[in-house]
Amino acid sequence: MxxxxxxxxxxxxxxxxxxxxxxxxxxxxxxxxxxxxxxxxxxxxxxxxxxxxxxxxxxxxxxxxxxxxxxxxxxxxxxFNDDSSWWGIFLLEMYDLTQDTNHLSVAQNIWAHVHDYVIPPGQYVINGTDMEGGVKWSNKNNETQVNAITTGLFTELSARLALVQQDPARRREMLTDAIFGFFWILRCRYLSAQYVVLDHIDLQTGQCFDWTFTYNTGQAIAAAVAIYDAMKQTQTQPANSPGAGTYLDLACNMARAAxxxxxxxxxxxxxxxxxxxxxxxxxxxxxxxxxxxxxxxxxxxxxxxxxxxxxxxxxxxxxxxxxxxxxxxxxxxxxxxxxxxxxxxxxxxxxxxxxxxxxxxxxxxxxxxxxxxxxx
Incomplete structure (x- = not known):
């Protein structure tokens, strides 16, 4: 074959x-x-x-x-915010396939739900590093896990929703959310020497779980591609962000290593x-x-x-x-x-x-x- x-x-x-x-x-x-x-x-x-x-x-x-x-x-x-976000990605693929705006609306509702579990600046500082932009694994009150897959999914959702936003201010806001999430991955879970994304951090104990599952890096590649695409197609440059090409280069480096x-x-x-x-x-x-x-x-x-x-x-x-x-x-x-x-x-x-x-x-x-x- x-x-x-x-x-x-x-x-x-x-x-x-x-x-x-x-x-x-x-x-x-x-x-x-x-x-x-x-x-x-x-x-x-x-x-x-x-x-x-x-x-x-x-x-x-x-x-x-x-x-x-x-x-x-x-x-x-x-x-579970990762579960919900996987469905959000599916809904975006269905929107791209069918142009049915109902799928887009549900994806936006998922995004809004998960957005409530994005860690704000200064709330958690682990080993001297601010957890800003990371996304908690679940919506449970006692959740202590912030992980790369949930954050990577939210990042892709944010960037792809930004791409279809008609309001420039809303587009910039969602793209900024995507970039903050991606920055958390780079700051807290990215092993740059090997171009690999690690798994999660426990917010209560500060312990890092450095599992190297393929989908952590895979989803980070998808997130970087989505940011690049949204920035390039909308000509939007959020504050404190490098140019679109930086995200594409990161995706390429991770892909070559993977x-x-x-x-x-x-x-x-x-x-x-x-x-x-x-x-x-x-x-x-x-x-x-x-x-x-x-x-x-x-x-x-x-x-x-x-x-x-x-x-x-x-x-x-x-x-x-x-x-x-x-x-x-x-x-x-x-x-x-x-x-x-x-x-x-x-x-x-x-x-x-x-x-x-x-x-x-x-x-x-x-x-x-x-x-x-x-x-x-």
Whole structure:
């Protein structure tokens, strides 16, 4: 299997994977076997598949599923700000795909909710560093965790909503919020020597948890791309912010490192994140276990595809474009050759063996099915 496939055959291959995933849909709009945030990520990948392949074959069913989710979960908001924000990202992809302003309105409601949990200046100072701009993990009164994924999601939401704001003052406000969130990541959770984003800080104890999950860096790449895009397209320059190109350069540096990090990528170039979810060795988990980390690598690949789209549009960094395209293509080929049973079902380890297809392994594969269209 390779990109020598014609356009119709490629669509058939990627759509089959989507159909397998959607076969597990439930009456409440969610997917059997998955957690709330994972469902949002699966639907996001499907929406991006349609956008990037310039088709709309899944738009109607995604809309119908979203109606059911919203009927049971007002504005898709729950107690966890990262969960709510994943749904906000999905709603923005649906807005981009369909131009239905109802999706945009719900995304704005999610943003407003999460905004209440952004840490103001001076409220928490950990080891001499102000936590300003970080976003608390949940809306619980006793929440003490501020983490990179929640903040990165809020940053992307803010920047992308700023891009569609008609009021210049409102646009600047939202873009400033995005930049403050990104500055928190750079100030508190970014290991610049390795271009990697770490996990979270406990506000009560001051303890730093330096886990290096792929999706922390992946979401930071998406956030940086969104800030760059909003600043460039709206010609908005918030106070105390570097120029738009700085954010794009940061995204590129993180992407280059991510595609070559030995704990995330096998020697043959397959994205695995073995440190978080090992497929072999004494600490190996079973393929049937619904571990969140199965889908982390999909978020990274999605963000790399978003970066590719921007670089291609703006005709910059052609060498990195080539590297990104090759990386995406290899993940697709590896899945087709080593991690499928040939019926559109995929296992959790993209380098193989196939093992057991589950909702969470299918979820991760959907980002590959979308990304392959981004590089065409």
């Amino acid at each position: 390779s990109l020598s496939l014609g356009a119709e055959a490629l669509i058939n291959t990627t759509q089959t994977a989507i159909d397998v995933f959607l076969a597990s849909k439930q009456a409440n709009g969610q997917i059997s076997g998955l957690g709330y945030w994972q469902v949002a990520n699966g639907y996001t990948a499907i929406a991006l598949h349609d956008s990037w392949s310039q088709t709309t074959g899944n738009a109607e069913i995604l809309h119908d599923l979203l109606v059911e989710v919203e009927a049971n979960q007002t504005d898709c908001i729950n107690d 595609m070559t990090r030995s704990t995330w990528v096998d020697a043959d170039g397959t994205l695995t994140e073995r440190g978080a979810y090992p497929g072999t060795g004494p600490n190996s988990k079973q393929a049937s276990e619904n571990d969140d980390a199965v889908g982390f690598k999909g978020v990274l690949l999605r963000s790399l595809a978003k970066l590719y789209k921007i670089l291609s549009r703006d005709r910059v960094y052609p060498d990195l474009q080539t590297q990104l395209a090759g990386f995406v293509q290899w993940q697709f080929q590896s899945l087709q050759q080593r991690a499928t049973n040939g019926r559109g079902q995929f296992g959790p380890w993209w380098a193989g063996p196939m093992d057991l297809p589950t909702s969470h392994s299918q979820l991760a594969a959907l980002d590959v099915m979308a990304a392959i269209h981004a590089i065409q």
